[in-house]
Amino acid sequence: MTFPKNRVLLALACWLAPLAASAAETHPPLLVCYPGGAVNEQDAKGAMDALLRVVERVGQWPPNSFTSQFTVKADECRRLLDEQKPGFAITSLGLFLELRDRHNLVPVVQPRISGRVSERYRVMVQKSKFKTLDELKGKSLGGTVLEEQDFIGRIVFAGKIDPAGFFALKPTRQAVRALRALDKGELDAVLLNEQQFSALGSLALANPLEAVFTSQDIPLMGLVADGKTTTPEERARFARALEGMCADPEGKKLCDLFGVESFVAVDRAVFEPVVKQWSGKN
Numbered sequence: 001m002t003f004p005k006n007r008v009l010l011a012l013a014c015w016l017a018p019l020a021a022s023a024a025e026t027h028p029p030l031l032v033c034y035p036g037g038a039v040n041e042q043d044a045k046g047a048m049d050a051l052l053r054v055v056e057r058v059g060q061w062p063p064n065s066f067t068s069q070f071t072v073k074a075d076e077c078r079r080l081l082d083e084q085k086p087g088f089a090i091t092s093l094g095l096f097l098e099l100r101d102r103h104n105l106v107p108v109v110q111p112r113i114s115g116r117v118s119e120r121y122r123v124m125v126q127k128s129k130f131k132t133l134d135e136l137k138g139k140s141l142g143g144t145v146l147e148e149q150d151f152i153g154r155i156v157f158a159g160k161i162d163p164a165g166f167f168a169l170k171p172t173r174q175a176v177r178a179l180r181a182l183d184k185g186e187l188d189a190v191l192l193n194e195q196q197f198s199a200l201g202s203l204a205l206a207n208p209l210e211a212v213f214t215s216q217d218i219p220l221m222g223l224v225a226d227g228k229t230t231t232p233e234e235r236a237r238f239a240r241a242l243e244g245m246c247a248d249p250e251g252k253k254l255c256d257l258f259g260v261e262s263f264v265a266v267d268r269a270v271f272e273p274v275v276k277q278w279s280g281k282n
Contacts, residue, residue, distance in 0.1 A: 031089040032070045033077035035147050054251050059241030074147055087230040088238065093221040094151025097278040106227040107266040108235050109242045110220050113259055117220050117270070119194030121145070121156045123213040124182065133161070133213045136189050141167035142178035143191035152191070154278050156215045176203060183207050195259070219270050222263065239265040 056063055069084070071077050077095060080086075081103055088108070096105055110117045123133060123141070130136055141163070145152065152163045163169060170187060172178040175196045181187040183205040189212070192200075200209065223242070225235050242263035246255035255261065 030068045031077065031080050031084065031086045031091075032068055033074070033089065033091045033095055034070070034072050035074040035077065035092055035095065054248065055241065055245070058244050058248050058251055059237065085226065085229065087234070088223060088225050090223055091221060092148060092151070093155070093218065093274070094148035096221055096224055097155070097274060098150065100224075100275070104227040104229075105224045106235070107221070107268060107271055108223040108225050109239050109263045110222045110266055110270075112261045112264055113195070113220070114198075115261070117264060118217040119220055120197075120217060121152075121194075121215040122192050122197050122211040123189050124179075124192055124197075124200075124209045125189045125212050126182065126185070127208040127210045130189070130212055136212070137166055139167060139188035140170050141189045141191060142170040142172050142181060142187045144172055144175050144178070144196075145191060145193060146171040154280075155218060155274055156191075157213075158216065158277065159280070179203060179205065179209075182209070219274065222266075 053063065055061075056065060069080060071080065074095060077091065078099065081089065081099060085103070089105075091099070091105075096107070099105060113119075123136070125136070130139075146163070146169050149163050149169070153159065153161060157163070167189075170178075170181075172181075175190075175192065178187060178190045179200075182190045197211075223238060225238070243265065245251040246260065246262045
């Protein structure tokens with residue numbers, strides 16, 4: 001049994017890895033940041049090498065045109081953005097919000113899943129063990145998304161809880177491992193993103209779980225660009241290529257594999273509420 005570990009971000013990492021800009025040899029590799037993920041970097045490179053052919057064909061780039069750099073470490077992502085200044089990157093929403101001003105980041109595309117381009121985060125507990133989030137103060141919280149504590153505090157908990165001060169944080173690289181620890185009583189709670197929550201039915205657990213907290217709708221993050229070093233035409237080309245991905249016979253197989261219905265060009269207004277929330281203007 002497999003369990004998604006933020007597979008949308010991984011899918012984007014696989015599909016978009018080749019993309020840099022129109023002339024790859026004059027631009028840094030596309031930077032792919034997958035913070036907190038359980039993906040082996042060598043395995044990820046192999047997956048990217050296998051799948052980039054589809055993206056290049058759909059986007060009408062010559063085969064073997066582009067390169068990428070992949071990291072699962074948020075600090076490494078920050079360093080590479082500073083040093084390489086890539087025109088395009090795949091980041092988590094938290095890294096986008098943190099680094100958008102420093103690197104002039106603008107969203108380009110989002111994935112659509114189950115008809116939505118947003119998700120919710122949930123704090124899961126054994127049923128009836130805790131009734132409210134307040135009862136979890138000082139208790140252990142696991143999950144794959146805990147590396148980005150500022151994002152969890154400012155956006156997921158809407159600035160009402162400082163995760164490090166409220167919980168005993170137990171970050172994990174695999175959601176299924178955290179959920180099994182919760183099932184055994186080794187963790188008090190687990191924070192899940194939308195895809196992890198949707199896959200709960202495929203995981204055999206001895207104890208039923210329930211959510212004691214559900215976040216607001218939070219936009220799904222995809223490809224971002226440096227708004228100063230890329231042109232509107234380059235960004236539009238990327239968007240068109242990805243919008244055609246799931247309509248392509250081979251591309252559709254990849255979309256189906258990762259549960260993505262389509263990729264859509266970003267309406268930047270979608271991100272305005274979380275940008276304001278991040279800056280404390282709400």
